[in-house]
Amino acid sequence: MPEGPAWSLEPKWDGWRCLVHTSTRRVWSRHGTDLSRAFSDIGTAAAVLPDAVLDGELVAVLADGSGVAFDRLQSRAGSRGPRRGADFTVQVAVFDVLAVGDVDWRPRPYDERRAELLRILDGGPASLRPVPATNSVEEALAWVGALSGVEGLVGKPIRSRYVDGLRSGWVKWRQRHTTEAVVIGVTGTTPAAQALVLGRPYGGRMRAVGVSLPVGEHLRRALAPLLRTAGDWRELPGTVGGLPGADPVRYLPVEPVVVVEIEVDQERLEFGRYRHRPRVRRLRGDLSPDLLDEES
Structure with missing residues (x-):
């Protein structure tokens, strides 16, 4: 900031x-x-x-x-x-x-x-x-977590005029949390756009909770030999991908055996999914799906 x-x-x-x-x-x-x-x-x-x-x-x-x-x-x-x-x-x-x-x-x-x-x-x-408002980063960061409902910070040039969209010059920082999820599918038509369909255990079964941001090449190479397809192409509602009103997400299901660490901007699920698309940080080869706590 x-x-x-x-x-x-x-x-x-x-x-x-x-x-x-x-x-x-x-x-x-x-x-x-x-x-x-x-x-x-x-x-x-x-x-x-x-x-x-x-x-x-x-x-x-x-x-x-x-x-x-x-x-x-x-x-x-x-x-x-x-x-x-x-x-x-x-x-x-x-x-x-x-x-x-x-x-x-x-x-x-x-x-x-x-x-x-x-x-x-x-x-x-x-x-x-x-x-x-303040111009001290230390003071501003103290608001995150201390003030209920504050999920991050916004920095604004004090001499800037009001304009819409990306031209505003505002700088945003959002607090992030890490957790784990199971890879239950792959979506995307090109390597650069490939993303993971993520699941969490719920009621004795695996429930889709989000679609990740596109996965980088290094992680794609690490995941490729570990994933096994588990059927034909399927669809998820657009809301599961954090996109209310969006078209369904078409994906190829895989066996739910690989656990990854993800970065999210909310600690708990909302309506059974993550509101914004998580970022996959790394593989968690030390974890199996049965070790993940059930989501409520």
Whole structure:
């Protein structure tokens, strides 16, 4: 991560990116989906703020104080707002302002937008709060794990304007965890695109939990003599590959006997799979599938 007075370091929250227009109570996803009905409580809370368009992250905070649960946000999809008896509330970790009234703030440098954001949110509702910021890597890293729901950090040049996509100049760092999985299949039409279908034991059987990132040549060569095909080509839902709404994943099944160490960005499975594609780090010849704990 970059460090120094030219950068702002902020926590990366485990939630849904969103835009909030305070005066119209409208909420959109990063892809332009209208979430206003599903998160009507956020729109109502935002209405007390000055007229502005805010950029942030929708976060589901568990009522028992145990932390943040990404999967709870999905329970709002297609609904008309919060449900009675729900075990969580939704908040927005706000980190930017795109417009104030009729004025477009995107061309202004980030440090000016940050100051305006703090002004807008000062004394506002508890469900829309600014993210903390620092230029110290040591202080920022202390947030990861200490603040519930923080999965990494984002570094932003303080003199940069607001632009979309990769042109933003933002630098992201995500905390990683290592665990083990069983190779249950191979997918990909070319060597450079070949990836592994990964499984974990569940209920006495092997369940597919994800599709890895493409495997490097050195690891492919090590795996090749160990894998034995176990039938004809099959398909997995796109969601198993961490790609909601994606086409099915076509793969060649192999005998589930090889264990690999993988790098993931979440300690536990979500809806029975890893949300993002794991990276395979190495073979674990010292482990057999029966030594892996069952996933819940």
